[in-house]
Amino acid sequence: MMPFIIDIADLHKTYHLGRVRVPALRGVSLTVEPGEFLAIVGPSGSGKSTLFHIIGGLTPPTSGHVRIDGLDLAEMSDAGRTRMRQRTVGFVFQKFNLLPTLTAAENIGIARDIAGNNDFDRLQFDNIISLLGIGDRLHHKPFALSGGEQQRVAIARALANHPKILLADEPTGNLDTANSQAVLDVLKDLNGRLGQTTLMITHNPDAADFCAHRIVHMKDGKIV
Amino acid sequence: MVNRLVLQNLLHRPIRTLLSVVAVGVEITLILTVVGLSQGLLEEASRRNRGVGADIIVRPSTTQAAMGLSSAELSEKLVEKFASMPRVSMATGTTVYMLTNYLTTITGVDMDAFSRMSGGLKYLAGGPFEQPFDAVIDQVWAEQRKLQVGQSMELWNRQFRVAGIVEPGKLSRIFIPLTTMQDLLGWRGKLGQIYIKLKNPDETPAVIDELKALLPGYNIFSMAEFTSLFSINNIAGLSTFIRVIIGLAVTIGFLVVMLSMYTAILERTREIGILKSLGASQFYIIGIVIRETFLLALLGIGVGILFSFGAQGIIQHRFPILVVSLHRDWWFYAGLIAVGGAMLGALYPAVRAARQDPIAALAYE
Numbered sequence: 001m002m003p004f005i006i007d008i009a010d011l012h013k014t015y016h017l018g019r020v021r022v023p024a025l026r027g028v029s030l031t032v033e034p035g036e037f038l039a040i041v042g043p044s045g046s047g048k049s050t051l052f053h054i055i056g057g058l059t060p061p062t063s064g065h066v067r068i069d070g071l072d073l074a075e076m077s078d079a080g081r082t083r084m085r086q087r088t089v090g091f092v093f094q095k096f097n098l099l100p101t102l103t104a105a106e107n108i109g110i111a112r113d114i115a116g117n118n119d120f121d122r123l124q125f126d127n128i129i130s131l132l133g134i135g136d137r138l139h140h141k142p143f144a145l146s147g148g149e150q151q152r153v154a155i156a157r158a159l160a161n162h163p164k165i166l167l168a169d170e171p172t173g174n175l176d177t178a179n180s181q182a183v184l185d186v187l188k189d190l191n192g193r194l195g196q197t198t199l200m201i202t203h204n205p206d207a208a209d210f211c212a213h214r215i216v217h218m219k220d221g222k223i224v
Numbered sequence: 225m226v227n228r229l230v231l232q233n234l235l236h237r238p239i240r241t242l243l244s245v246v247a248v249g250v251e252i253t254l255i256l257t258v259v260g261l262s263q264g265l266l267e268e269a270s271r272r273n274r275g276v277g278a279d280i281i282v283r284p285s286t287t288q289a290a291m292g293l294s295s296a297e298l299s300e301k302l303v304e305k306f307a308s309m310p311r312v313s314m315a316t317g318t319t320v321y322m323l324t325n326y327l328t329t330i331t332g333v334d335m336d337a338f339s340r341m342s343g344g345l346k347y348l349a350g351g352p353f354e355q356p357f358d359a360v361i362d363q364v365w366a367e368q369r370k371l372q373v374g375q376s377m378e379l380w381n382r383q384f385r386v387a388g389i390v391e392p393g394k395l396s397r398i399f400i401p402l403t404t405m406q407d408l409l410g411w412r413g414k415l416g417q418i419y420i421k422l423k424n425p426d427e428t429p430a431v432i433d434e435l436k437a438l439l440p441g442y443n444i445f446s447m448a449e450f451t452s453l454f455s456i457n458n459i460a461g462l463s464t465f466i467r468v469i470i471g472l473a474v475t476i477g478f479l480v481v482m483l484s485m486y487t488a489i490l491e492r493t494r495e496i497g498i499l500k501s502l503g504a505s506q507f508y509i510i511g512i513v514i515r516e517t518f519l520l521a522l523l524g525i526g527v528g529i530l531f532s533f534g535a536q537g538i539i540q541h542r543f544p545i546l547v548v549s550l551h552r553d554w555w556f557y558a559g560l561i562a563v564g565g566a567m568l569g570a571l572y573p574a575v576r577a578a579r580q581d582p583i584a585a586l587a588y589e
Contacts, residue, residue, distance in 0.1 A: 058501065058582045079505065086503030097498045097586065101232035106225065111502045113225035157502075 003070070005164060005197050006032035006055060011064035013050050024050040026221040028064070034164070037191045037198045039208030042218035048201045049169060051218070055199065056089050056167050057081035069164050086115040090158030092187075094170035096150040098142040104153040105138040111160040125160070131193075132156055132186055148179030155186060159194070166191075168200040172207060184211055226508075230515045233488070240484055245523045247480035248562050252528020254473040255558040256550055257535045258466055262456055264547030265327065270454035274447065275394035277342040278419035279428050281450050282306070282435065283443040296411035298418055302439075306420050311431050313423045316341055317415035318395070319405050328365070328545055330379060331396035332405030335360075341421050342394050349373045350388035356404045358387035365397040368544045380408050397545065474565040477524075481517060481569030489513070489577045496577050497585025506578035513574035514567065521566040525559040 013025040025047045032038050042048045053059045054066060057073065060081070066073040069088050073081065090111075091097075098107045112118075129135050132152040142150055151171060158166055168187060172180035188211045191198045202208050208215045217224050234241045273281075284297040296319045306315040316337035321330045335352050339345065345352075348363055350373035359377060361369075366389045369377065376383045384400060406412045422431060428446045435444050445453070456463050489496070496509060536548040 053583055056501070058586075082500075082503055082505050084503075085501060091501050093501075093586070097494070097501070099229065099495055099498060101236045102229060106228055109225045110229060110499075114499065114502045114504045114508060 004031040004067075005034045005036075005069055006030065006199075007065070007067040008051075008055075009065040011051070011054065011066055012062045013047075013054060013059070014062045024221055025054075025061075028218075028221070028223055030216065030223060032197055032199065034197055035191075035195045037188070037200070037211055037213045039212035039215045040199065040201045040218060041203065041205055041208050041215055043203060045220075046218040047221040048218045050221075052167055052169050052199070052201050055165070056091060057084045087117075087161050088163055089165045089167055090161065090163040092151070092154050092158050092166065092168040092171045094173035096142070096147070096154045096174070098150055098153060098157075100142050103139050103141050104134060104145065104149075104156075107142070107153060108138075108157045108160050111157045115161045117161045121162070124162075128156055128159055128190070128194075131189065146179070147175050148182055151175060151179070151183050152186060155183070155190070159190070159196075162194075162196075164196055166196055166198045168198065170201055170203070172202070172204070180207070187211055226512060227515065230512060230519060233492070233512075233516055234519060237488070237491075240488070241520065244480060244484040244520045245527055247484075248477050248521055248524020248566060249527030249531050251473040251477035251562050251565070252525055252558050253531040253535055254476075255470050255561065256528065256532035256554055257539070257548060258469045259456075259554050259558075260532065260536065260548040260550045261539070261546060262459075262462055262466060263551060264549035266454040266456065266459070267549055268547045270451040272393055272395050273451050273454075275342060276338075276419050276447070277421060278447050279422045279425050280420040280432060280435070281445055281447060282418045282420065282439070283416070283445075285441040285443065296406070296409070296414035296416045298415040300413045300415055303415070303418055306418060306435075309431070309434070311422055311424065311427050313421045314341055315418055315420045317402070317418040319402060319409070319411055319414070319416045320396075321405065321409065323398075326368075326545060328397050330398040330400060330405070332402040333395070333399050334402045335399070338395070338399075341419060345388075345390040345394055345399075348389045348391060350386065353387055353399075353401050355385070355387075356401055357382060357384050358401070359384040360388040360390055360399040361386060362390050362392040362397045364392045364544045382408065470561060474561055477562055477565040478569040481520065481566040482572065484520075485513060485517060485570045485573040486576075488516075489573045492577075493580065493585050493588040496580050497582050497588065500580070500582035501586060509578040510574040513570050513577055517566050517570035517574075518563065521559075521563045524566075525555075525562055528558070528562070529555055 008028055008030040011025050011028040012023070015022045015024055028051060040048045040051065054061050054073065055068060061074055068084065071084060076084070099110065102110065132155060134149060134152050134156065137145055137149050145153065171187065172183050175183060184207055187198060187200065200208070200211060282298065284295060286295060286297055298317065300317060303315045303317045306312055314337065316334055319332040323330060345360065352360065361371060366372070371377060371386050373386050373389060375386050377386060406414065422428060432444055432446060456466060499509060532550055536550060539546050539548050
């Protein structure tokens, strides 16, 4: 049996807002196999974004056990989590989060620059660009791209360093139906072609059903 | 790629970039102009002293600094005594009065002796003194005060006729007869300094030794040594003044850059979050801010050098007696100072950006 690429046990995360303690995750346990497409579905405030941030190394857990590709996040320093974000995980956000002053190609290039990735597979990358259908939009800045195009550029950026895990947080949340379906098609297709693990957060059960091998539901900081 | 991001960041907010560049430019201009003015005036004074044609200068023992104005305390009889020394070709004495409002001096000269020593003044209009209350002025002073031959100029509540206008470069901008100045200022029989010309200039060190033995405690210099003392470090308070101006200029640059980068960081909070989500380290973020600041400073230095040429032109057009000397070595020093100030100003915003929490930054609207 292959080891889990994501292995979470009894994960807690508590935020402190002044003197108020806000428990966001209350004992989450979850395992994900390499290459699996997992959808996490839940209402606002269920803790799915917090789980996403912890898996992505954007914030440390308060307690519990989190192993990502064999690395224990609880033991990891801020610098260690930074290195993990460079190569192990790639993010796709609801609001696209492209750098507005750079072109699409430069937005993708800067991810490689940050990771110090000079030996990337050009052919594979060109194939991804072709699959995403943004080959003729690479020299445009975000303001000149449609929402769907921006999200496809963001997906290309997330894949620029060939991460083992793709984290997509409500990737269709800011898109119309046609563009949403196009993005879901791309995510599903890339997961099948590249075999990388994909976690998608969504509140849309139909989107989860369409893409995911497995769906987990969250409510009140727990998997239900 | 990061350089592209830095460049695009600067182009994204052209007004802020322009203001920052201009602020650094003003800082550079301030430094170059103040230093250039100080050096220019000193170099001009040095050049005019070299134009006297003497080999040795003797000044009273009470003159505080080599560059200080001599009070008229030397006996006029010393001129004859020096002239009678076997290795001396000739000697002549002068008195000097500072026109503090104009940063220039009036010199009382024995025009015949001074002309023999210096090779003579070159008259552009008029001629030498004819009467006790005649003055000879140089072209720069004539332009500054809009004076022509035959017109009057007031000195010590007396009217002096402009007898001649000469080429600048020899000793002073305003000459009046030595005896007139001695009478008006109560210095009869006294001199401020005595210039000595030798038969053989190679004997200057030997004659200086002889004079020092004869007049212990007097300030006696070769003209080469004396003119080399015309430097910023030898003028009491000048180097302090320049340091204060440089300090003010650096403070301006520091504050403007700090404010500019701080607002840039605030505005780009979300972008910093994006970079962090891509795995940008704290050093990477600091590097972006530092590179951006360095580029601003470099542009500011270029603008400042151009501005300083503009300032030089304006000053010398409006005040011909002021000489602004823009030395290239000071382009480098001023640039170094500006870059240092800008980097200090960028440090806090850079560290603040680097320490931003990525989740909070990504949520920033």
